[in-house]
Amino acid sequence: MDVDPRNYEHIAIKDNDVHNIVLSYLVHNCFKETVDSFISCTGMNQPADCLEDMEKRKKILHFALEGNALKAIELTEQLTHDLLEKNMDLHLDLLSLHFVELVCSRKCTEALEFAQTKLTPFGKLQKYVQKLEDFMALLAYEEPEKSPMFHLLSLEYRQQVVDSLNRAILAHANRPSYAAMERLIQQTTAVQQCLSEELGKIGVVSSIIIIDSSEIVALDKMLSLSSLSSSSSYLSLHSHNNKLIFNPLISQRFDGRQINSENFRYCTIKCRLTKTKDSSSASPNTNSLTKEPHKYFDQVIITVRAGDGGHGAVLGVPNQSVSGSNSKGKQNKEKEKAKARWKSSYKRDFDGSLILPIGGHGGDVVIYADEGKDTLLEFHKTSRYSAKRGGNVDSMGVLSSLLRNGLVAPTLRVPVPVGTVVKHKRGKLLADLAQPGQEVLVARGGQGGISLLEVPEHKRKRMMALNTNVMRDDSDKVLVLGQPGEEISLELILRVVADVGLVGLPNAGKSTLLAAITHARPDIADYPFTTLMPNLGRLDGDPTLGAERYSSEATLADLPGLIEGAHLGKGLGRNFLRHLRRTRLLVHVVDAAAENPVNDYRTVKEELRMYNPEYLERPFIVVLNKIDLPEARDRLPSLTEEIFKIGSDEVTYETEMRSEDAVQSLSTEGAKEDILSPGTSNKDKKDKEIEDYPRPLAVVGVSVLKGIRINEMLKEIRAALKEC
Ligand SMILES: Nc1nc2c(ncn2[C@@H]2O[C@H](COP(=O)(O)OP(=O)(O)OP(=O)(O)O)[C@@H](O)[C@H]2O)c(=O)[nH]1
Ligand SMILES: [Mg+2]
Numbered sequence: 001m002d003v004d005p006r007n008y009e010h011i012a013i014k015d016n017d018v019h020n021i022v023l024s025y026l027v028h029n030c031f032k033e034t035v036d037s038f039i040s041c042t043g044m045n046q047p048a049d050c051l052e053d054m055e056k057r058k059k060i061l062h063f064a065l066e067g068n069a070l071k072a073i074e075l076t077e078q079l080t081h082d083l084l085e086k087n088m089d090l091h092l093d094l095l096s097l098h099f100v101e102l103v104c105s106r107k108c109t110e111a112l113e114f115a116q117t118k119l120t121p122f123g124k125l126q127k128y129v130q131k132l133e134d135f136m137a138l139l140a141y142e143e144p145e146k147s148p149m150f151h152l153l154s155l156e157y158r159q160q161v162v163d164s165l166n167r168a169i170l171a172h173a174n175r176p177s178y179a180a181m182e183r184l185i186q187q188t189t190a191v192q193q194c195l196s197e198e199l200g201k202i203g204v205v206s207s208i209i210i211i212d213s214s215e216i217v218a219l220d221k222m223l224s225l226s227s228l229s230s231s232s233s234y235l236s237l238h239s240h241n242n243k244l245i246f247n248p249l250i251s252q253r254f255d256g257r258q259i260n261s262e263n264f265r266y267c268t269i270k271c272r273l274t275k276t277k278d279s280s281s282a283s284p285n286t287n288s289l290t291k292e293p294h295k296y297f298d299q300v301i302i303t304v305r306a307g308d309g310g311h312g313a314v315l316g317v318p319n320q321s322v323s324g325s326n327s328k329g330k331q332n333k334e335k336e337k338a339k340a341r342w343k344s345s346y347k348r349d350f351d352g353s354l355i356l357p358i359g360g361h362g363g364d365v366v367i368y369a370d371e372g373k374d375t376l377l378e379f380h381k382t383s384r385y386s387a388k389r390g391g392n393v394d395s396m397g398v399l400s401s402l403l404r405n406g407l408v409a410p411t412l413r414v415p416v417p418v419g420t421v422v423k424h425k426r427g428k429l430l431a432d433l434a435q436p437g438q439e440v441l442v443a444r445g446g447q448g449g450i451s452l453l454e455v456p457e458h459k460r461k462r463m464m465a466l467n468t469n470v471m472r473d474d475s476d477k478v479l480v481l482g483q484p485g486e487e488i489s490l491e492l493i494l495r496v497v498a499d500v501g502l503v504g505l506p507n508a509g510k511s512t513l514l515a516a517i518t519h520a521r522p523d524i525a526d527y528p529f530t531t532l533m534p535n536l537g538r539l540d541g542d543p544t545l546g547a548e549r550y551s552s553e554a555t556l557a558d559l560p561g562l563i564e565g566a567h568l569g570k571g572l573g574r575n576f577l578r579h580l581r582r583t584r585l586l587v588h589v590v591d592a593a594a595e596n597p598v599n600d601y602r603t604v605k606e607e608l609r610m611y612n613p614e615y616l617e618r619p620f621i622v623v624l625n626k627i628d629l630p631e632a633r634d635r636l637p638s639l640t641e642e643i644f645k646i647g648s649d650e651v652t653y654e655t656e657m658r659s660e661d662a663v664q665s666l667s668t669e670g671a672k673e674d675i676l677s678p679g680t681s682n683k684d685k686k687d688k689e690i691e692d693y694p695r696p697l698a699v700v701g702v703s704v705l706k707g708i709r710i711n712e713m714l715k716e717i718r719a720a721l722k723e724c
Contacts, residue, residue, distance in 0.1 A: 019038075019042050019044055020180075021180045022038065023035065023038060023039070023042075023044060024179050024180050025179040025180070026038060027054055028166075028170070028176075028178075028179035029166075029179070030054050030057050030058035030061060030166075032054060032055065032058060035054070053079070053169075053173060056075070056079050057079075057166065057169055057170075059075060060072050060075045060076055060079065060165065060169070061162050061165065061166055063075065064094065064097060064158070064161065064162045064165055065158060065159070065162050067097065067098075067101045067158070069094045069095065069097035069098040069101070070098050072094060072097075072165070073091075073094050073095070076094075076165065076169065079169065080169060080172045083168060083169065083172050087168055088122065088125075088128075089164075090161075090164055090165060090168050092119070092122050092128060092131070093161040093164065093165075094161060094165065095118050095119055096119065096131075096135055096152070096161075097158060097161055098114065098118075099111055099114055099115055099118075099119060099135055100135075100138070100152055100153055100157075100158075102114060103138045103139065103144050103153070104144070104145075104153060108139055111139060112139060115132075115135065115136060115139075116314065119132055119135065120132065133310075133311075133389075133392055134149050134152065135149075135152065136311055136392065136481075137149055137308060137311070137389065137482070138152065138153070139481050140308060140309075140311070140446075140449075140481040140482055140483065140484055141484060147484070148305070148308075148386070296376070296377055296380050297375050297376065297377060297494070297533045297534075298375070298376055298493060298494035298495075298496075298576075298579070299376065299491070299492070299493050299494070300376045300379040300380055300383070300491070300492050301383065301425055301489060301490070301491050301492075302379050302383045302384070302385065302489070302490050302492060303383060303384050303385070303487065303488070303489045303490070304365040304367075304384075304385045304386070304387075304412075304414070304442055304443045304487070304488055304490060305365070305384070305385070305386040305387065305443060305485055305486070305487040305488075306362055306363060306364050306365050306387050306412075306443035306444055306445040306446065306485030306486045306487070307362030307363035307364075307386070307387040307388045307389040307390060307409040307412075307445045307446065307485045308362045308389040308390070308445070308446040308482050308483070308484050308485050309359050309360070309361055309362045309389070309390045309445065309446035309447045309448040309449060309481075309482025309483045309484075309485070310359030310360040310361075310362070310389060310390030310391045310392040310393070310406030310407070310409075310448045310449065310482045311359045311392040311393065311406070311448075311449040311480060311481050311482050312356070312357070312358055312359045312392075312393050312406075312448065312449035312450045312451040312452070312479070312480045312481075312482075313357070313392070313393040313449075313451045313452075313480065314451070314452050314453075314454050314480060315356065315403070315451055315452065315453055315454060316454050354453075356403075356450065356451035356452070356453070357393040357403045357404055357405045357406070357451050358393065358405050358406070358448045358449065358450050358451060359390055359391070359392055359393055359405070359406040359448030359449040359450075359482045360389075360390025360391040360392075360405060360406035360407045360408040360409060360448050360482075361390050361408045361409065361445050361446070361447060361448050362387065362388070362389050362390045362409050362445030362446040362447075362448075362482065362483075362484075362485040363387030363388045363389070363390075363409035363410055363411055363412050363445045363485070364387060364411045364412070364441055364443065364444055364445045365385060365387050365411070365412045365414065365441075365442050365443040366411050366412070366413050366414070366439050366440065366441050366442065367413075367414045367415075367416055367420075367422055367431075367433070367439065367440055367442055367490075367492075368413055368414070368415060368416070368433065368437065368438065368439035368440075369415075369416060369417070369418040369419070369420060369433035369434070369435060369436050369437060369438045369439070370415035370416065370417070370418070370436070371418055371436045372415070373415050373416060373417040373418075374417055374536070375417060375494065375533065376416065376417065376420070376492055376494050379416075379492060385412060385414055386412070387409060387410075387411065387412035387443070387445060387485065388409040388410065388412070389409055389445075389446075389482070389485070390406050390407065390408055390409045390445065390446070390448050390482055391406035391407030391408075391409070392406045392482075393405065393406050393448075393449075393451055405448070406448055406482075408448075409445060411445075413439075416433065416492060416494075417494055418433065418434065418435065418436050418497055419433070419434055419494055419495045419496055419497035419582065420433045420492050420493065420494050420495070421433070421492070421493040421494075421495055422440055422442065422490055422491075422492055423490065423491045423492075423493065424488070424489075424490065424491070425488075425489035425490060425491050430442060430490070432495075434495075434497055434582075442488060442490060443485060443486040443487065443488050444485070444486050445485045445486075446482050446483035446484045446485040446486075447482065447483040448482050448483075449479060449480045449481045449482045449483075450479045450480060451480065452479075452480055495578070495579060495581060495582050496534050496536065496557050496576075496579040496582065497555065497582050498536060498555040498556060498557035498579075498582065498583050499554040499555050499556070499583060499584050499585060499721060500539075500554055500555070500556045500557070500583060500584070500585045500586070500587055500717065500721070501556075501557050501559060501579070501580045501583035501585075501586050501587070502514060502556060502557065502558045502559060502586075502587050502589055503559060503562060503580070503586055503587070503588055503589070503604055503608065504561060504562070504588055504589035504590060504591075504600075504604055505528075505561050505562060505563065505590075505591065505594075505600050505603065505604060506528030506529050506530075506560075506561030506562075506563065507526070507527070507528050507530075507561065507591060508561065508589040508590055508591045508594075508600075508625060509589055509591060509625040509626060509704050509705065510531070510558045510559070510561070510589045511523065511524045511530065511531050511535065511558050512524050512625075512704045512705050513558070513587075513589055513623065513625070513704040514535060514537045514556055514558040515537075515704075516704040516705075516707065516710060517537070517539055517556075517704075517710065517713075517714060518537025518538055518539050518540075518556060519537065519538065520535055520536065520537030520538075520556075520558070522535035522537075522558055528561060528563075529560060529561060531558060531559070531560045531561065532560060533560070533576075534557050534558065534559050534560070534576055534579055535557070535558040536555055536556070536557055536558075537555070537556045537558070538553065538554075538555055538556075539553060539554045539555070539556055539714075539717075540553060541553045542718050552718060552721070552722070554717075554721055556587075557579060557583065559576045559577075559579060559580070560576055562577075562603075562604050562607050562608075563603075563607075564603050564606075564607070565607075566607045566611075577607075577608070577611045577612070577615075580608075580612075580615055580618075581612075583618070584618070584619070584721065584724045585618070585619050585620065585621070585717070585720050585721055585724055586608075586615070586618055586619070586620035586621075587620065587621055587622075587623055587717065588601060588604060588605075588620055588621070588622045588623065588696070589623050589625055590604075590622060590623065590624050590625060590643075591625055591626055591632075592624040592625060592626050592627055592629075592632035592635070592636060592639055592701065593626040593629040593631045593632035597624065597632075597639055597643075598639065598642050598643060598646075601622065601643055601646070602646070602690060605646075605690050605693075606690065609688075609690065609693075613688070613693075616690070616693040616694075617693065617694065618724075619694075619697055619720055619723060619724045620696055620697065620720075621696050621697050621698040621699070621700065621716050621717065621720055622643050622696045622698070622699040622700070623700055623702055623704075623713055624636060624639055624640065624643070624699065624700065624701040624702070625702060625703065625704055626703055626705070627701045627702060627703050627708060627709070628703035628705065628706040628708055629703075632701075633701075636701040639701075640699045640701060643696065643699050644695060644696065644699050645695075646690060646691060646695065647690070647691060647693055647694050647695030647696065648691060648692055648693065648694065648695065649695065697716070697719075697720045697723070698716040698719075698720065700712050700713045700716050
């Protein structure tokens with residue numbers, strides 16, 4: 001009788017099947033006591049063959065897990081003879097456990113010697129080199145638990161090795177290396193994943209039929225879930241000839257054979273897929289990033305780590321003894337030859353001293369200003385940057401002229417937007433990357449380790465004549481190890497670099513103005529706070545200047561709109577007011593068709609004054625926008641006059657930020673508050689009225705949308721830029 005998968009759910013599960021799965025799991029993992037009580041509870045027969053070696057395996061695994069890897073190796077060899085000889089991966093893993101144990105107990109000399117005698121022979125095979133380097137690197141750290149290779153010291157790593165040892169011993173005894181239950185869990189996970197990929201993140205109840213669970217092997221990839229529709233939530237896994245077949249509808253594809261219920265034993269597992277949160281959106285950081293990018297636009301903390309230096313090596317002197325010859329003359333001849341070979345194999349400096357290879361320098365970390373970057377947003381997603389470690393000197397080698405220095409790791413170059421200030425997390429200013437291409441070295445890679453000669457005591461005297469620095473000496477041993485690279489937490493603060501800052505209430509037309517005179521394409525819409533983050537645009541040079549036109553090019557920054565109370569944090573504008581710091585000229589954009597444009601203008605000025613009175617001392621022009629609308633056009637003359645009158649003739653513009661002010665302002669960025677607190681030296685400025693500050697350089701009526709009087713406005717902007 002063919003089996004309809006929809007009927008699988010009604011198939012009764014036999015207790016015995018489940019008991020077998022559980023028992024095999026307990027035996028597999030050497031839970032001896034539990035095995036005994038499980039058997040007595042369920043009344044199952046003692047599976048004598050399986051229990052036989054459980055005791056021995058348990059002992060071996062126990063030693064390995066406790067850190068006595070050498071004992072575990074010894075017992076494994078007794079139980080399995082050639083297992084470790086054949087399985088080099090496992091052998092190295094076990095030896096590494098002993099090495100790690102020595103490192104953890106700070107027995108560095110012992111660890112180094114153990115590595116040289118037992119681990120480095122594995123380095124003959126390229127596939128082990130990286131692993132060996134990682135282990136050796138542990139020696140370079142005073143606190144290896146805090147090194148980048150810390151996971152090698154973890155219990156998880158040890159457990160992993162113990163698990164693979166267990167599997168290898170079982171496989172060696174021709175027993176399944178994974179317990180049926182482990183397989184089952186793996187398969188269930190795979191099915192769950194396939195289901196959720198296929199059906200989306202909707203709730204699905206699926207019945208997974210595991211057939212002949214003791215024989216379950218990996219999923220057969222030839223079958224797909226293509227025929228799975230959201231309504232068919234039944235899957236079946238068929239085991240036949242050690243092949244597991246996975247198909248929503250009973251497979252006609254199953255080697256062309258008919259499947260019927262008599263061929264298989266069944267065991268049903270129910271699994272419910274529930275709505276799961278997408279892990280990427282689960283992180284609060286990413287979540288808030290997508291919702292409120294403006295908050296993360298210009299400030300971030302990152303950690304950078306330079307690469308560790310590669311290790312030097314303790315180099316052996318080539319073996320000069322010649323064995324197997326009885327003839328003295330021949331022996332002497334061979335000896336002479338070996339001596340000559342050994343001498344010529346030295347690399348020497350011009351003064352005859354030996355040159356020994358050194359480990360490669362670890363990669364430095366450099367931060368540089370890149371014109372292609374606009375924001376610091378991406379650093380919120382990836383906040384850790386690590387350079388590569390330098391290459392080791394070939395520790396297998398004897399001294400020869402072919403021995404090379406370890407490879408120098410490349411510098412890790414991290415691009416940031418132009419205008420980024422780089423600081424130590426706790427304050428110290430490192431660099432202000434205001435020009436494209438400017439860079440700062442923030443973390444130095446570790447120095448590579450030196451190499452030493454392993455010279456027997458009786459030859460030492462003669463060798464000393466060659467070079468005094470190459471002798472092996474206990475106190476120098478540490479220098480053989482590459483030095484750790486620097487790690488540092490940095491604060492990056494973006495200061496938009498622009499010549500002109502556009503300020504005004506929301507909806508005044510700032511973004512429209514930017515789009516009208518530059519190639520920038522900011523979002524424009526008929527509602528406030530369209531602009532959430534500054535937009536930059538490049539104003540072409542003045543064509544009337546001929547060849548000098550390029551010197552009159554300028555960058556404009558369109559900032560989010562300001563509202564009353566912005567200096568106290570209302571709206572978005574305050575987040576960006578600090579970006580006006582580097583501008584030379586401000587352009588106040590006023591909606592001349594608004595209810596009270598003069599009031600609007602005053603509001604913006606007041607906010608600037610409250611935030612930083614110096615902003616009112618900066619040269620500025622006023623653009624009365626939207627004069628295509630009759631209500632603006634009609635009152636343009638009176639508005640122009642009124643606005644022009646606000647301010648004093650007597651004060652002059654502060655056309656330049658003095659350099660010490662600039663440095664001061666950057667080094668106090670940590671406080672983030674540009675608002676002056678009472679008692680500061682600028683208190684007087686803050687107490688001044690708007691009328692006490694300079695008047696605008698010009699007031700122009702335009703319609704940036706309709707292109708009315710744009711040229712006049714450009715003329716005023718250019719003239720003002722020339723002045724400051
Ligand atoms: N009639 C008219 N409408 C304009 C003019 N300039 C801009 N607008 C309109 O005013 C609205 C707001 O323009 P935006 O450029 O987005 O204003 P904004 O100052 O950047 O606003 P925020 O980004 O919210 O601060 C849009 O609907 C524009 O089409 C103009 O000269 N005339
Ligand atoms: Mg805008």
